[in-house]
Amino acid sequence: MSQKITMQEIADRLSVSKYVVSKALSGKSGVSEATRQRVMQMAGQLGYLAQKKTFAAPTDSDKRWGTQGLEEGIGTVLVLMPNIRHQTKESTYWGKILDGISKELENRGADMLTLTLNSAEGLNSSLRPQGLAGVIGVGEISRSLLLEVQRLGLPLVLLDHDDPFISADQVFANNRDSAYRIVQYLLGLEHRSVQFIGNTAFSKSFRERWHGFREALEEAGIAYSPEPFQKLLHLEYLDAHMQEEQIREALRPHLERTTLPSALVCANDRVAFAAVAALRSLGVSVPDEVSVTGFDNNEPDYPGVQELTTVNVTKETIGKRGVDVLFWRIANRDSPAETIQIRGDLIVRKSAVTPRIHNLPPM
Structure with a gap:
């Protein structure tokens, strides 16, 4: 029987603390992107991700989306969010979506692994796909990377992104x-x-x-x-x-x-x-x-x-529902892809008023 790989072994190989490895693998802040990538690559090479199996505790959301097919554990969920344009973890919009994903996975007892690859190159070298239960894509992701995820046969949910060549569940604001x-x-x-x-x-x-x-x-x-x-x-x-x-x-x-x-x-x-x-x-x-x-x-x-x-988009809800949908997809692999839309609320403030000049055409 092969020896179990631990976070401490990953830390020793990279000459960093176990605390740094834990934060990097969970996608939490406080770790540089370069260090995060090194930790994920070493975890993949050593087979750490392949041995990870975590059982999710039933929640009210499970009852709604169904828990059948989850009895063997959901494993680790990979969150893809390439660091492009203004699409970063630090932004108020995308950061809150990530917070929603992280909190819901934590509630379910699942592991979260974040990856910021911009292309399919290096995906397999950065992780062991057999250790993943599914993938949540956040924002714009290259088609080549999405096609590679599909080739690996991993359940995929896209948040605030659409690609006509990719058949995947989607969650958007309405x-x-x-x-x-x-x-x-x-x-x-x-x-x-x-x-x-x-x-x-x-x-x-x-x-x-x-x-x-x-x-x-x-x-x-x-x-x-x-x-x-x-x-x-x-x-x-x-x-x-x-x-x-x-x-x-x-x-x-x-x-x-x-x-x-x-x-x-x-x-x-x-x-x-x-x-x-x-x-x-x-x-x-x-x-x-x-x-x-x-x-x-x-x-x-x-x-x-x-x-x-403005319109209030509940960013955390988008992230949470992305996790809901992924759980449902894990249990219902053969069902058609679905698009979930989250209603936004109009927030009336002072930047819009009745126009001062009324020389415009009538209704």
């Missing part, structure tokens, strides 16, 4: 419905000239928010002309300062033409932050002259827009 409701709120404030800001090609979430925006205007019979504002739909940069410059240049010509929209519906709070800064730099008052709304409710990230009307 982006379309929430955007629809925020536009309905603006229409109730008598806004008739509304524009969307955000790169609609950035993600499925942004596209769904764009569709909800369009649906609300069309249903109300409001004429919508995006052509003069195409730049607002194709923001090239993710940095808030670069976005501010793009938005400012897109809106500047409309100051002289008096065709400035009375309200701007932004794809997320970061874009809203840039839009407010751009408007103010042009001498436009927010919200007296132009109302601005956001999405996600990431107030701590943007202290300059604490009064932003």
Whole structure:
């Protein structure tokens, strides 16, 4: 019988403490990314992950999703979240999703292993797939990496990401419905000239928010002309300062033409932050002259827009439901893939008011 590999042995091989190894394997903060990757690679090489088997305690959520097929233990759950763009563990949005995953796995007595690979290269060298019960992908993940996960036959759940070539369960915020409701709120404030800001090609979430925006205007019979504002739909940069410059240049010509929209519906709070800064730099008052709304409710990230009307996406719930769905998928391997949508709540603050000038077309 082969000797059991311990965290202490991994620590000794890497000349680090057992405490560092424990934090790295559980995905907790306080360990550098380079150290985390070294620990995971050594754990995989020594076969530590392959020998891990942890039994999850039944919970109310188990009763809802079913516990059949889990009697042999769920093992370790791998959480994939490549460190790209603003998609980091430190962000208010993605970090809270990870918190939701971590707390729910802990409640179930399961182990969590995080990995930040951006491609399929190195996946097998970083871990032993036979020691994993399933995979939760957070945010945008390369298709090659997702295909490799599928090739390994591991149950897969994607959070806030969609790939048409990958058949997997998904958990999203209900982006379309929430955007629809925020536009309905603006229409109730008598806004008739509304524009969307955000790169609609950035993600499925942004596209769904764009569709909800369009649906609300069309249903109300409001004429919508995006052509003069195409730049607002194709923001090239993710940095808030670069976005501010793009938005400012897109809106500047409309100051002289008096065709400035009375309200701007932004794809997320970061874009809203840039839009407010751009408007103010042009001498436009927010919200007296132009109302601005956001999405996600990431107030701590943007202290300059604490009064932003936005949609609260319960990030922790997305993470928790991702775990729920993975447990269900482990017990129901042959069922069709499903998409779960979490309702967002409209948070009304001071950045959206009835427009001061009423020279716009009637309803």
